[in-house]
Amino acid sequence: MRGSDAERLLVVHETCSGAVTLIGSAGISVLHRVPHRAAVPWWERAAPLRPSLFWALGGDRRHVVHAGAVGDGFGAILLVGPRGSGKTTVAMAAVNNGLRIVADDYLLLHAANRPVAISLYSTASIAADLDVPEKRILDLPSLAPGSLCASAPVVAVVLPRIRGGRSQVCRVSPAEVLRAWAPSTVLQMPFDGGAVVAALADVVRKLPCFALDVGDDEADVASTVEQLLGRGAP
Secondary structure (H helix, E strand, O other), rough: OOOEEOOOOEEEOOOOOOEEEEEEEOOOOOEEEEEHHHHHOOOHHOOHHHHHHHHHHOOEEEEEEEEEEEOOOOOOEOOOOOOOOOOOHHHHHHHHOOOOOOEEEEEEEOOOOOOEEEEEEEEEEEEEEEOOOEEEEEHHHHHHHEEEEOOEEEEEEEEEEHHHHOEEEEEEOHHHHHHHHHHHHHHHOOOOOOOHHHHHHHHHHHHOOOEEEOOOOHHEEEEEHHHHHHHOOO
């Protein structure tokens, strides 16, 4: 539940945890209160204070978006799509095979002439058990020292799809990628009335767009990511 006074204050009340966030209109002053730390859900522990970061860091062509990113300091691919599409599977396969991660689930996207992905969190969330909906939160610097990349220029936008077998890549239209990406960003961070969609559309028009059918072999997934980064032909 969200409400705002455009002149003074944005108020975010999360009914799931009971948390209340008050954000000054300039995005400088923030008050965040939770009834008890046990009430904080796993997704908030993995990526806390998203509304506050949206207002504090957002601006002209800068948006907090729902996406992952992997690569290195020279370039990264954006991993987009709804929950369960395979973003974390691809990101962890890349990290476990020597690549670096900018983000698992949320990042700051600078949608300039050459888009840049900027890290916000140092965590990744993986399924702990098929029967348990709560995910396990990994501290990436502890798990894989040196794996976290502060920022990287984006070279491609990739839509993962868990398919099994051998990993494969194919070109897809910007419209297909935007349809998979925009809803999850808009619904999770609806603080700009959908204006972020124009920035996402601009990014997918500028960059090559791919679908990645995620296979069973982790090294094969990482090799495919390296190809998408320009080290080989997909």
